[in-house]
Amino acid sequence: MSWIAKPRVAHPGLPRNELGLTQRDYEGRMSTLCAGCGHDSVTAALIEAFYGLNYPPHRIVKLSGIGCSGKTPTYFLNQAHGFNGVHGRMPAVATGAAGANRTLTYVGISGDGDSLSIGLGQLAHAIRRNVDLLYVIENNGVYGLTKGQFSASADVGSTAKKGAANMQPPIDPVLLGLSLGVGFVARSFSGDKEQLVPLLQAGLRHRGFALVDVISPCVTFNDHEGSTKSYRYTREHLTEVADADFVEPKREIAVSYAPGESIDVEMHDGGILRLRKLAEGFDPTDRDRAYAHISERLHRGEVLTGLLHVDKGLREMHDVAGTVDVPLVEVPHGDLCPGSAALDALQESFR
């Protein structure tokens, strides 16, 4: 069965947020992804993030493209409008929807194939337009739904389940975003909810395009020796840049471990991820230094996580375009149609 209803039962003792809603009110349908999929952890983090921010679910719009990641918006926010469009084109749909109604919160879920291959142009131009959108890439380096082909984020030398090695260099969405001038970019790991939830919340709060690359291992096609996006590889190569400054004080959910210390994070499959915070005094507002730092670490085989860059000064799409504050969908026709007298006057210039 490809569609599974999830019983809505909430224990009366469940904690409630400021809207009086429980986390159950932010959930969706039962996931149909493989057991142990990193994407389900991202879904859980999103649920927690929205719950914690006290967002009314029906004022959120969730969008996706095609692939395993594209399926996930059904698994959270049952009370939000969802849109699962065409492969790699979620940014355009999000642009249109945000264009029509600038007062809603937009979250787009994409994958590495969806974002870095078929939808690379769409991603790049949504960043340039600075659409007010939290854009999450569930990045596993593999095409899961078509059973294991390499994606554009697969590292050189990583091997597919059938043994073939990838020889093409990867596209790193974080470096790509930085070079395109993205106003918010972060990286995390699906199994690290403590880090991921505040990053998602910061991304939601950011006005403009917020890119969060989440390494989310594929348990079926890419979690084996030779893959650089397996659980084991990622756990051994993650380094964290912690930055809690951006999350506004009222909502602060700090990643509270000090520089030089390590922290054990329990993951959804029971594994323990050891993160180490490396960069004391890392300044995420300096784009050029962030770029240099991240790429230097990548060359050493280390994946920096955390809030990597933020620029709060960028103006989002509507501000650049000078759109009215009231959402366009609510502007009455009377304010849009010039009427017959104006048409008559105009036509004098057509003579």
Next chain:
Amino acid sequence: MITTPQPPAPPSGARVNDVALKIGTVNGTGSASANGLLRRAIFRMGIPVSGKNLFPSNIQGLPTWYEIRANGGGHTARSRSFDLVVAMNPATYRRDIDEVRAGGWVLHDSSWPLGRDLLRDDVTFLGAPMAQMCADNFTGDRVRILMKNIIYVGVLAALLEIDRTVLRSLLEQTFAKKKALLDSNFLALRLGHDYAKEHFECPLPVHLAPMDENRESIIIDGNTAAALGCIYAGATLAAWYPITPSTSLVDAFSHFCGRYRKDPETGKNRYLIVQAEDELGAAGVVVGGGWAGVRSFTATSGPGLSLMGEFIGLAYYAEIPCVFFDVQRTGPSTGMPTRTQQGDIQSVIYASHGDTKHIALFPADPGECFHFAVDAFDLAERFQTPVFVVSDLDIGMNDWVIPRLEWDDSYRPDRGKVLDADELEEIGTFFRYLDVDGDGVPYRTLPGTHPRGAYFTRGSGHDRYGRYTEDEEGYTDVMDRLDRKIGSAAPAVPAPVLRASPDGRRASLGIVALGGVDRAILEAQEILTAGGLPVDYLRIRAFPFANSVGTFLEAHERTFVVEQNRDGQLRSILVTEVPFPGDRLESVRRFGGLPLSATDVVEQIQEKLGERTRLESSVPGTFA
């Protein structure tokens, strides 16, 4: 030095207000303004007129032509032969001179000798040393190049009796703030005019005289009119990728938005225009906007339409209102980007993979571009589906005389079945694709309205409850309803227009067509009827077809389907969708990139009748 040979004796028959004129120039030399000036002056003289720009896909240096047809009887379709050709481009002398009808005239720049091999003894060559006059009277290369154009306008004013007062007042309007340029233009106009008066027999036997046919008319191109329709319909979101010949539609929308869509208090925009990275992006933005509740549209042409295919299928299947303007150009592939065609009829109606079928409107002129734009937004929201307005380069970019546009201030947009928060509060459950009213059109909700209105929109298989499905029954149920829904739009789309044979006799011959070939067919219908071949004409204005299309086909022994594509696309759709036996439908086609002329229609119908019935035709073969 003038080397024009002695002209032959002028033809005896003088004709007033029936002139076809062609001007051959070089792209990027400023001739477009001069040609527009001529066309506007003739319009202001009250004479029906059209201006057709045959331009290259180039910014500067390649040949370009402008065709003006002024016709007191209102026939302004393209003419295939010309009374007078203004040959300003030596690179095209040969073909330009060939296009003058026997007994016609060639005006050329005689600053340099005309090659002997170009001469024809059945036309009159009128040489005026225009470059020399510019060199003698103006300084600076730019002004000299520009003023040469105004000099030929002056010569034509004398030859054709175009009202110089009108020309001068138009120039005054154009150069109101540029006194020096205005003086140069006045001088050039006078130089041309006086030279003609002195050296040529003025006016020519074929010339113009003031009428009063344009009092209630305007002159406008289809893209401008369509953009205006979008403004009046209340469209607020446009997404596009520049492509000839649709670019000017969004440009015009942007211009009108600047004029009509500023919040008077804040100066902010009551619209959003997104120039996307490609047509895929543009289509996606439009789909997202329609889904979120605004009236959104894009404008494109064939290559862009191909790229938009996937999103069009999504909008059809997920039932999202949005409007696509397809200003057709010559395909396939890049084809001839600056030439016209009706080559997208089939690819629009069945756009995207799988079983899809779309509402499409086919305006015949800029007036219908305006009104159909408004209709398209209403239909899109009423039927929750993408709607196409399909024009072509000739309609979209050329200047047409049409009756003044009228607007009914009581118009209210048809938003279709959209549930608001109160209604959602009242009903127990909401299912997006449930056919509650039995009319094939479900209810929809907009994001952000109410928790109960939330649903998951998807292009993947879904059942009537909006749930993902891979079950045959749930999938088929929705697909069958979609077919019923689009079919049910037939009575709601613009109805076909019937023009019975002008002589009132019952005709056994019929013509069926759509779009911009209309004026050529109306003229052809008169010619055929006058020649003893009464023919009825039905112009289809939309798909799905009204029942009257089938009735018309049944009522005629033979029907000619006139269209501008190679494969007879409209004919194929009639065979499939009416349905109607193909052996009773004959194709009349011209698809090489030029607007259709009445002569094309008459000749081909005569030929087909001759082939099949050996009918002795008394209809003349060529028409000016």
